[in-house]
Amino acid sequence: MLSGVRNYGRKTSLTFIGNFHNLNAMKESEIRPFIRSKIFGKKIFCFDLIDSTNLKAKQFLQEGVDEGTVVIADEQTAGRGRLNRSWISEGKKNLTFSIIVRSAISPEKIGVISIYAGLSVMETLKHFSELQPDCKWPNDVYLKGKKVCGILSEAVFENNRLTGIVIGIGLNVNQINFPDEIKDKATSLSVALGKDQNRFEIFGRILNRLENNYESIKSGGLKYLLEEFENNSSMFNKEVKINQNGKILHGIARRLDDDGGLIIKTTNSEIKVIAGDVTVCY
Amino acid sequence: MDITYLKKLVKIVEQSTVDEIEIEEEGLKIRVAKNPHQNSSPGYMVQQPQFVSAPAHMLPKEDTSAALPPVVVPKAESNLIEVKSPIVGTFYRAPAPDADSYVEVGAVVQPKQVLCIIEAMKLMNEIESDVSGRIVKILVENAQPVEYNQALFLIEPV
Numbered sequence: 469m470l471s472g473v474r475n476y477g478r479k480t481s482l483t484f485i486g487n488f489h490n491l492n493a494m495k496e497s498e499i500r501p502f503i504r505s506k507i508f509g510k511k512i513f514c515f516d517l518i519d520s521t522n523l524k525a526k527q528f529l530q531e532g533v534d535e536g537t538v539v540i541a542d543e544q545t546a547g548r549g550r551l552n553r554s555w556i557s558e559g560k561k562n563l564t565f566s567i568i569v570r571s572a573i574s575p576e577k578i579g580v581i582s583i584y585a586g587l588s589v590m591e592t593l594k595h596f597s598e599l600q601p602d603c604k605w606p607n608d609v610y611l612k613g614k615k616v617c618g619i620l621s622e623a624v625f626e627n628n629r630l631t632g633i634v635i636g637i638g639l640n641v642n643q644i645n646f647p648d649e650i651k652d653k654a655t656s657l658s659v660a661l662g663k664d665q666n667r668f669e670i671f672g673r674i675l676n677r678l679e680n681n682y683e684s685i686k687s688g689g690l691k692y693l694l695e696e697f698e699n700n701s702s703m704f705n706k707e708v709k710i711n712q713n714g715k716i717l718h719g720i721a722r723r724l725d726d727d728g729g730l731i732i733k734t735t736n737s738e739i740k741v742i743a744g745d746v747t748v749c750y
Numbered sequence: 751m752d753i754t755y756l757k758k759l760v761k762i763v764e765q766s767t768v769d770e771i772e773i774e775e776e777g778l779k780i781r782v783a784k785n786p787h788q789n790s791s792p793g794y795m796v797q798q799p800q801f802v803s804a805p806a807h808m809l810p811k812e813d814t815s816a817a818l819p820p821v822v823v824p825k826a827e828s829n830l831i832e833v834k835s836p837i838v839g840t841f842y843r844a845p846a847p848d849a850d851s852y853v854e855v856g857a858v859v860q861p862k863q864v865l866c867i868i869e870a871m872k873l874m875n876e877i878e879s880d881v882s883g884r885i886v887k888i889l890v891e892n893a894q895p896v897e898y899n900q901a902l903f904l905i906e907p908v
Contacts (some may be wrong), residue, residue, distance in 0.1 A: 534843075553846075576873070578870055580871075582873050599901050606871040606872050619872070624873070625836050626878075628880075630836065712840075712893075713847075741894075742838065743839065743895075
């Protein structure tokens with residue numbers, strides 16, 4: 469088990485402990501040629517093996533690293549989803565990374581970050597003309613009804629003031645085999661396209677799209693972004709079931725509120741949803 | 751209110767060097783004082799000894815006063831610090847449904863210690879304590895919606 473990390477940028481220590489079975493580990497030099505964004509990815513910390521890129525990114529955030537700093541890992545030992553659900557990802561096959569943002573979103577509309585991140589990945593996947601990616605509120609990305617990307621964002625507050633947000637993205641790229649418990653629900657780009665993809669090229673494209681959309685939000689384009697989500701998600705005007713910790717809501721997904729909340733029409737009224745697992749009833 | 755409980759409170763004050771205790775729970779405030787006139791003295795609270803504190807409702811009702819744990823004495827309501835939600839979202843006391851809560855009433859917490867999570871549209875926000883203190887009250891039930899600036903915890907600084 470490799471327990472050390474290799475750091476780039478201001479962290480200069482090089483530490484390997486244990487078995488050297490993965491010397492062909494992720495290198496920044498492999499990734500850098502694909503980075504076209506200016507701020508996002510300007511600084512990238514690469515790890516062969518890490519507990520969770522979100523945890524490391526939160527640590528860096530609290531240490532004051534620049535906006536747009538990215539933590540990317542070949543493999544996570546404790547990749548997480550919402551409410552500590554584990555994120556299962558085969559090492560060296562996929563993309564698991566976290567990016568730090570600081571300024572564009574006010575705390576009142578902080579949930580919009582989820583919409584923004586999911587939409588950015590979905591738009592990136594549109595690069596492949598064979599794919600018809602779909603978004604599900606607030607931030608899941610699907611291919612043919614199977615999940616290809618999961619996003620977990622975490623905010624850091626200090627003294628009740630927003631310090632920044634870590635956006636954790638897991639995208640299945642070249643994984644073919646999935647564990648039994650998720651094989652009917654998960655897919656990858658490789659499965660959908662029939663051949664392996666250059667995951668670092670896709671990583672560069674995602675960063676570029678994240679940066680463009682982030683600039684759009686900063687310059688007042690949040691409404692446009694929300695409309696883009698509505699236009700690119702098949703869930704609207706369909707019946708949806710929302711599970712809020714066991715409490716089930718049924719309704720028709722109507723639109724997004726200006727803070728990203730999901731407006732559903734129930735039998736009697738319109739309700740704004742800000743939490744819960746959504747299932748689209750096809 | 752159980753009269754036995756009140757008698758025990760009186761006995762605690764009589765037998766101790768404490769001049770007064772005040773307990774507030776669910777809107778009911780009880781003050782037991784040896785010399786009620788001292789209450790109006792502005793300097794009174796400053797002169798009070800520093801008590802070990804614990805939540806009022808942790809007082810066992812059947813124990814003898816000699817066996818009672820340290821008495822809960824919120825020094826004054828204004829001394830309690832409210833931890834408020836910085837966003838609109840859903841309040842979670844634990845990192846996962848089957849995990850232990852971050853804190854319980856009576857726990858002593860340190861600055862930077864996580865108290866709860868507020869979720870807004872899959873954006874998870876760990877709310878940390880800004881102070882060293884004891885959790886006096888948890889004001890929101892698990893998995894309930896909270897509003898911006900809604901009080902979540904009462905902490906007594908220690």
